[in-house]
Amino acid sequence: MRWNFVSDRPIYAQIVESMKLFIAGGELAPGGKVPPVRDLAAEAGVNPNTMQRALAELEREGLLRSNRTSGRYVTDDAAVVEAVRLSLAKAETVRFLGAMEKLGYGRADIARLVENFKAGDDKA
Amino acid sequence: MRWNFVSDRPIYAQIVESMKLFIAGGELAPGGKVPPVRDLAAEAGVNPNTMQRALAELEREGLLRSNRTSGRYVTDDAAVVEAVRLSLAKAETVRFLGAMEKLGYGRADIARLVENFKAGDDKA
């Protein structure tokens, strides 16, 4: 799991967003064990409390469960995971199309651009 | 100009972002006059100080100029505007493709999805 934070949004909110991508994308498998809070915090370079807050939010949303002593687990409800996947994909698409259209790109332009976007370009 | 703010990012940062889209997309024409701070603030529903701070940031980045006497103007340097346009488009595309790929969508899937995305879908 890779963590990249921007400075103008709360870190815990960015963690929530990233974790949703990890779960919806299957990088954290349904029913699978989530690393301990302290480990995740160290990996992400944040305070354990901050990580804890993000995970608590994900629990509230039903994406994680915690067993007080044995650790945290990804929900094993595939329908929930799939719903999140679709919802994230839709949100990303709406956002992207909205911005691109404001910038003067039409649907066909965008589709072409997307298809031809080189992996190497991903770094800027 | 439409303003939609989320609560988890500084408002001035969101204004900067929106204004860049307005300028790069031509909604604020190169060399054109920018409405007075007070008007923009009223329109966006924010404190004039907050709007002022955002405009100052845009000046620092060379997208706006201010004339002590006659107000603020969008830069008339078309190259600057175009550079911003391309940079925003690229940033949006990188972000979008990165997220979608994490969610399991391939390039072809995405291109198809983009082309067929109905305007009506934008609201859910």
Add this chain to the structure above:
Amino acid sequence: MRWNFVSDRPIYAQIVESMKLFIAGGELAPGGKVPPVRDLAAEAGVNPNTMQRALAELEREGLLRSNRTSGRYVTDDAAVVEAVRLSLAKAETVRFLGAMEKLGYGRADIARLVENFKAGDDKA
């Protein structure tokens, strides 16, 4: 507002419960201003973060709103307040009757007991 905490439940959870009673009972009027976090924390004798956490939870549940700079307010949606009032009353009644019946009291006994319970007894 009086604050009495027991040691075997999280303080923030007890604050949430108390605040619900204050709001549902009208001690905090609908639409009314909530004292600043720091004041409430001092009054309750807890850390501001703990009070903040409780208030955030009440916001999530729609009982409070916060205006970043002007403070926090009780919801002015009377229906929400009334729903909470009824829900709390029902929960308390279910809990009470369940315990009393386990202790061997019948409905009529309980009703009599409730009606004759002296205010002075409230202190033990």
Add this chain to the structure above:
Amino acid sequence: MRWNFVSDRPIYAQIVESMKLFIAGGELAPGGKVPPVRDLAAEAGVNPNTMQRALAELEREGLLRSNRTSGRYVTDDAAVVEAVRLSLAKAETVRFLGAMEKLGYGRADIARLVENFKAGDDKA
């Protein structure tokens, strides 16, 4: 014996409370044998250590006795059991009346409500 635990209080404290209700309500008869710790733990779905801790607390309070050889027994001192029964009933009543009065219910309202509360209502 039915066990229902909430997650925001220590389990051992909830066991102590439940056992008191069982004893005061006669579900565990005075002088009667208490099932082995392992059985109780299995029934309640908790770790034997946790159950053990709760039972030790009840011994300290004089509600249980243990015989090294023959196991644990409920106290056969009827006065002790009766005192607990009255104390629990009073505590529940004080709590209930306090909450209901905060919610705007008068004594007569409450008595009526208690008498007419249908068993079926217990589930919502």
Add this chain to the structure above:
DNA sequence: GTGGTCTAGACCACG
């Protein structure tokens, strides 16, 4: 060891 709570204290955005 693991999740969870709490405090003390610093700092930020906005007005």
Add this chain to the structure above:
DNA sequence: GTGGTCTAGACCACG
């Protein structure tokens, strides 16, 4: 001034 975030560090329940 007001809400909000974050860190460092301590302590607790349960296993």
